[in-house]
């Protein structure tokens with residue numbers, strides 16, 4: 528049985544206008560992710576990875592085509608509607624953690640839930656659970672500056688999934704870590720994706736990590752195409 532796509536990009540176009548020039552970054556990009564699927568996006572710098580992730584995550588609007596999230600066409604929704612869908616259904620992880628420095632690990636993970644309006648107690652319980660799941664339960668009361676790079680990224684990942692999104696989009700989530708730490712953080716991320724039935728698109732330059740995902744894609748002439756096989 529074919530699993531249903533959680534997110535679909537259909538003939539997506541993205542252009543930037545720079546003075547007299549029009550740069551075409553995505554040019555009829557088609558792509559979809561199923562529940563529980565982890566896909567690596569491996570493409571050279573400047574090829575449009577961030578543009579693809581931001582468009583898929585409803586941070587940027589496609590100039591043509593559409594982004595379908597859980598069956599809902601989102602490309603032409605208002606900014607407010609897209610913000611609301613993004614808050615509930617999309618999690619982002621970046622190369623640098625962007626954790627709030629004055630808050631503890633636990634509080635950082637609680638934040639998106641509090642913004643969504645969940646009661647403090649519930650948010651704290653979920654945050655503690657996620658910290659345990661990421662195997663850093665003992666670091667709950669540490670501030671970001673009191674955590675290692677790998678621990679900071681684990682907190683950032685936990686924060687990204689705190690509101691149980693449908694899709695996780697990650698831009699070089701282990702790019703700032705040494706290879707051994709990167710591998711451990713990736714293991715934790717993978718376990719979380721499989722356990723929660725999320726769908727994840729992970730941009731990475733790390734071929735070893737890419738090889739451990741379900742599929743690998745790249746960008747060529749503004750389209751998403753499979754990268755090798757196996």
Ligand SMILES: Nc1ncnc2c1ncn2[C@@H]1O[C@H](COP(=O)(O)OP(=O)(O)OP(=O)(O)O)[C@@H](O)[C@H]1O
Nearest residue numbers: 543544545550552571572573574575576577578579
């Ligand atoms: N707001 C913008 N205005 C004009 N050009 C832009 C804008 N944003 C991105 N670009 C250009 O679009 C191209 C793709 O950018 P993007 O950030 O998506 O690439 P990337 O593959 O993520 O690169 P990297 O791996 O270096 O982050 C680049 O050539 C970039 O210069």
